[in-house]
Amino acid sequence: MYARAAWVLVTITALLAGADIWVTSRYRPLLSEEAVAVHGVPFVSIAVIGCATMGALIVARWARHPIGWLLCLIGFSSSISLLAEAYSVWVVTADGPGSRSLGGVAGWVASLLGGQLSLAALGVVFLVAPDGHFLSRRWRAAAVVVLVGYGAYAGMLLTLSPTEYDIDDHNLGPVGSLLSVVGLPFISGGLIAAMVSTVLRLRRSQGEQRQQVRLIAVSAALIALSFVYLIVVQTINGGHQTWLATLPLYISYPCLPLLLAVAVLRYRLFDLDLIINRAVVLALGTIFAGIGYAGLVLAVSGLVNLRTSGFWVSLLATALVALAFQPLRGWVVRLANRLAYGVRAQPYEALSDFSRRLAETPSPTSLLPAVAEAAGRAVSARSSTVVLQVPGADWISKSWPAESDESPEWEVPVRYGGETLGSIGVIMPKGRPLRPTDEQLLRDLADQTAVAFRNAAMESELAAHVAALDVTTGALAESRRRLVAADDATRQRLESAIARDVLSHLAPMPERLSSLRVAGSSVAASVELERLVTSTNTALESLRELTHGVFPGQLSRSGLSRALRSHLARTGAVAVLRVEPSADRRFPAGVEAAAYFCCVEALRSASTGARIDLAVVAEELVVRVHGVARGEIDVQAIVDRIEAVGGTPYLDDPLLVSVSIPV
Structure with missing residues (x-):
């Protein structure tokens, strides 16, 4: 029964809205600015039919849902107000059928059932949406404020004579003035409280209910922004109500019942997010374009004193508005995403x-x-x-x-x-x-x-390789510097040793030979000659000893193994040389020189039972010197010599010097 009553109201609302359009067409063109901007044809008619229809849909599902009946009430009362207002204007301004008194009564009924009643009902809708219950018991006071405001407004109308009522001119008495002062502020305060309630409900809700409340908040925001846009544009153009000023507001009217019904019925909520997103972008863009266009046209027209063609002024304003909107586009899109998708957009x-x-x-x-x-x-x-x-x-x-x-x-x-x-x-x-x-x-x-x-x-891996290469390059440069320094030091030591052990015996030789010529063949001359021979042999032996460890001639003539055997026999070192058959052959000169230097340097501190092993393993010459007291040898010199020919020293064992040199 409730659903049938609601659909009856929808039918009556549609008939009244159609009658309103017919009456309006009798005294002004439907596409005129007065019909569109002032009376809202056809947007307001669509909105009132939409309110009644969406309300009936809600009632058909939940018979006692307050939002459904409130939407039906808004649509039904607004359709009566629209028809009554159209008839009143027809009679009063265009000599329509009927007396002036009948036109006044129609205008009085239009004011009683018009915008103030719809605003009061919307305030209650936003207070109880989407589930039909207040956010808490305290919020009932906001509904009382809205109803008191409308009651004061209705009381103000009751102080006026309906037969003499003029929509555009209210001659109020003291009581009527007092009630008018109370009515509109109370309704406005109740609406603001309803908006606050919606915001709080949105912050506290989760899941599907949050989607419902978001749709309701979007519908309210669209109307609020449209009102702001209307006020700004009318302020700029001197209070003249044009279609450009009222178009966003009239577009937002049909969206209100649609979004409310979808939110309450929970019908495919998430599928409408994209529509809401684009609607918000369109609304904000329209508001910006309208304000910017109107402001620029007035400003440019004032500057040029209307001496320029209106077409070029409009073209300039359009271009400037388009350029100005582009930097704001990102902000508008983000705002629309947040309104449509909420935290899902972040x-x-x-x-x-x-x-x-x-x-x-x-x-x-x-x-x-x-x-x-x-x-x-x-x-x-x-x-x-x-x-x-x-x-x-x-x-x-x-x-x-x-x-x-x-x-x-x-x-x-x-x-x-x-x-x-x-x-x-x-x-x-x-x-x-x-x-x-x-x-x-x-x-x-x-x-x-x-x-x-x-x-x-x-x-990062490449950077690590580059850093390692830099370290290796630095180490090689440092090794080369040490080799050069070692060669210089060796040369200087050799020069000093030759000067001390060899030249010291040979330098006085010419003078002593001259004295032998003078002495002839005496016994003293024979003794002196014997001394000269001994001194010469000492100098030659010293020279031989000095050159054996640096440039042994046998190394270049016979190879590494024979040079090492000769060195051990000559120096009397207590060490054993073991050469595997694979290592008893010739190697590159640099390899033999480095291995010989390593063995000779290591044997300087070799203990009893020292041993030298030579072998070739995987195309590398492996030299091991056992029984070495490494604290007494120049380890760095060995490392530099071996690394200079591409070898690898192994000096972990304190009694072993081992090197591996590619051959």
């Missing part, structure tokens, strides 16, 4: 921003902070940490908003081609767990980051 805004930054941050030092910030903002985390694993180097870790030692509560690995490159971890605020949608978002972020991580890891 993660993907962060992901979109991260995608733009990803192309500009190839370096790990800038990539990791960008990934950490994007992950933290996407899921509204308290902090986030990103780790990049670089092969052969330490892990790189960055946190957002600041460096933290806390371990992430939840981590998602970053993989590329089956290889784990790092991880993204977050710490959520207390009392807010990580939702499945947040987990999926982090996985999407990890997938998007994988290629960048791979590039960053390769860059």
Whole structure:
């Protein structure tokens, strides 16, 4: 029965709205500015029919739902008001059928059932939407304020004579003036309270109810913005109500019942998010364009004193508005996303921003902070940490908003081609767990980051190789410097030793030979000659000893093994030389010289039972000197000599010197 009554109201509302359009067409063209801007043809008619229809749909599902009956009431009463207003204007201004008294009564009824009643009913709708209950018992006071405001307005109308009523001119008495002062502020205050209630309900709601309340908030915001736009434009153009000023408001009227009904019926809420998004963008763009266009036209016209063609002024204003709107477009789109999608928009805004930054941050030092910030903002985390694993180097870790030692509560690995490159971890605020949608978002972020991580890891690995090459180059340069210095020192020592042990015997030789000529063949001459021979032999032996360790002639003539045997026999060193058959052959001169130097230098401190082993293993000459007291030998000199020919020294065992030289 309730549903049938509601649909009867819808039918009557549609008939009255159609009658309103017919009456309006009798005294003014329907497409004229007066019909569209002042009377709202056809937008207001569509809105009232939509209110009644959406209300009937709600009543058909929930018979006693207050929002359904309030929407039916708004549509039905507004259709009566529209028809009565049209008839009153027809009679009063265009000599329509009927007496002046009948026109006054029609105008009085139009005011009684018109905008003030609709605003009061809308205030109650916003207070109880979407479930038909107040946010709390205290919010009933806001509904009382709205009803008192409308009661005061109705009382003001009761002080006027209906037969003499003029819509545009109210001759109020003291009581009527007092009631008018109370009525509109109370209704406005109740509406503001209803908006506050909607915002609070939106902040406290979750899930599907949050989507419902968001649609209601969007419908209210569209009407509020349209009213602001109307006031601004009318202020600019001197209070003249044009179609440009009222068009956004009239467009928002039909949206109101549609969004309310969808919110209450919960019908495909999420499918309408895109429509809401585009509607908000269109509304904000229209408001900006209207205000900017009107302001620029008036400003330019005032500057040029209307001496320029109106077409060129309009063209200039249009171009300037279009250029000015482009920088604001990003802000408008973000606002529309937040209104349409709520917190669901924030993660993907962060992901979109991260995608733009990803192309500009190839370096790990800038990539990791960008990934950490994007992950933290996407899921509204308290902090986030990103780790990049670089092969052969330490892990790189960055946190957002600041460096933290806390371990992430939840981590998602970053993989590329089956290889784990790092991880993204977050710490959520207390009392807010990580939702499945947040987990999926982090996985999407990890997938998007994988290629960048791979590039960053390769860059870090390459940088590590370059650094290692720099170190090796520096070490080789230092080794060469030591070799040159060692050669110089050896040369200087050899020169000093020759001067001390050889030249000291040979320098006085010419003078002593001259004295022998004078002495003849005496006994003293024979003794002196014997001394000269002894001194000469001593000098030659010293020279031989000095040159054996540096440039042994047998090394170049017979090879490494024979030169070492000769050295051991000549010096009487207590050591054994063992040469495998593979090593008893000739090697490159540099290899033989380096191995010989290593053995001779090591044998300087060899103990009893020392042994030299020569072998060839995998195309490398391996030399081992056992029984060496390494604290008494020049280890660095051995290392430099071996590394100079590409060999590798092994000096871990304190009684063993081992080198491996490629042959």
